[in-house]
Amino acid sequence: MERATIFRSSRVVTPAGERVANVVVRDGLIADVVDSADPGDAIVVELPADRALLPGLVDSHVHVNEPGRTEWEGFATATAAAAAGGVTTVVDMPLNCIPPTTDVAALAVKRAATQGQLAVDVAFWGGAVPGNAGELRALHDAGVVGFKCFLLPSGVDEFPPLDRAGLGEAMRTIAAFDGLLIAHAEDDSLIADAHGPRYADFLASRPDAAEVQAITALLDETRRTGCRTHVVHVSSAATLPLLRDAKAAGLPVTAETCPHYLTLRAEDVPDGATQFKCCPPIRDDANRDALWAGLLDGTIDCVVSDHSPCTVEAKRFDTGDFGDAWGGIASVQLGLPAVWTEAAARGVELARVVHWMAAAPATLTRLTDRGAVAAGRRADLCVFAPDDTFVVDPARLRHRNPISPYAGRTLRGVVEQTWLAGRRLTGERDGAPVRRTA
Structure with a gap:
């Protein structure tokens, strides 16, 4: 012992x-x-009086991209960034890797790729795509935490979206074994093709109505199937009444938002600054306020990064064209200080931020052995200096490509130590692939 x-x-x-x-x-x-x-x-x-001891965060929305697009990101760099940000468990998304995690064989390839690379623990989402409903139970039995689907093109050909019939089939299948479906919910029929450097044009091309219409369809299928349903990266506050009513009616629905939707504003995005491009997009200040209200009243359950990195070239800084640039923000290392900076300014307690970023994602993914400082939980811990500040330098971040919309911003809250299963992380590769615990 x-x-x-x-x-x-x-x-x-x-x-x-x-x-x-x-x-x-x-x-x-x-x-x-x-x-x-x-x-x-x-x-x-x-610990000094001005340091807080937090549970290690659980980030249930991370695109690692390995194998297949490791020049965009990989397990070594993504988990190093997570550890530096106080995140002790990440859940890897099933797309942007080749092969996508849509059957047990692909999951085995993904797990094999983690060997010797993990600074923190990694769990896995499976994918729900056209034609793979027969693979979902086996993936569930192999330990994935749930199944990601898109309701519009994902941006990569090997992970196509589900149409309405395919969505219903997947949700009926998943409901039969009490699994979880998570959905990127935008309606492609309401999204325009916007090119050029004007952020206002890109924002207008992905209106609130695209999220509202897609979530309406998703919730209709939840009612029909009883499938546990989670809406990822909610950006539009116009969707909150739908989610609030669904919860009040007893539907098994949860939702997340992301640090960039809570901390950044469309009004501050310069034209041509494609480091701010993500889908759905960063919206205006009034929308941001409403998202905070949705968090505080429980309509939104989790805050997770949607760490979606790419190469510098894929952001098209040469042209600043929002239509051509890859949409995604890499922030697994910065999620806690970014959210805490805004939360503290709004008078929101640190304990609430920790709940949204540790306990709630752990509960969602049924990684119930972690996510809280409580007897019997894993000793995944973070020592946090909530009143210290730092200026974001992308070159000092641990993810593979030095791109960040937070560049030059002063953030409040410094992660000083991260502990995994009672061991302080100082660069070792002590993480492991993990399965859900329930």
Whole structure:
């Protein structure tokens, strides 16, 4: 048995809120959270009064892209960035890799690609695409946390979207084994082709109505099938009444948004600045305020990165053309400070941010052994300096390509230490591929 480690902190963020506590760690697990503890021969980590002890974050929306597009990102760089951002578990999306994770053989290829590369733990989404409904149960039994689908073209040919009939078939199949379907919900019939450097044109090409119409169709299928349904990267506050009503009616529906929708504003996006391009797009300040209200009232459940990296060339900085540039923001390392910067300015407590970024994604993905500082959970921890600030330098970020819409911004909150199963991460590759626990 390893020596115990005791973390002493005046700001331990637990499911019940912040408290003064001793967090006792043995054999990779949190053994107890108590007011005081006899150290005996334990290693004692005494945190200063201005440092908070958080659970390691669970980021359930990360595009790692390996194998197949490793020049965009890979397990080594993505998980190093996660560790630097206080994220101890990422859940890898099933597309942007070749082959996509749409059957058990592809999942085995993906797991094999992780060997010797993981700084943190990685779980996996399966994919729901036309013609693979017969593969979904086997993927579920192999441990994927759920199934991602698109309701419009995904941007890569090997991961096509589901039409309405295919969506219904997938949801009926998944409901039969109490699985989870997650959906990129935009309606392609309402999206225009917008080229050029004007951000206003790109924003207008993907209107709120595209999200509203797609989520309406998705919720109709949820009613018909009873399938657990999760809406990814909600950007439009116009969708919140739909989600709120669905929850009030007892439908098994959850939703997430992302740091960029909570912290960035269309009004601040310069023309030609394609580092800000993501789909759905960053909308205006009033929309941002409404998304925060949706988080605070429980309509939105999680905040996760949608870390969607690409090469520098794919962002088309040479032309600044929003139509040609790849849509995606790489922020797995910056999610916590970005959200905390805005939350603190709005008077939102750190414990709520931690719930949205750790406990809620862990619950969603049924990775129930992590995501909280509580007895019996894994000792995945983050030491956070909530009042310190730093200026974002993309060259110092750990993901593969130095692109960030946060470049030059001052963010509040510094991740000082990340611990995985009771071990402090200092560059080791101690992570592992994991399966859902329920």
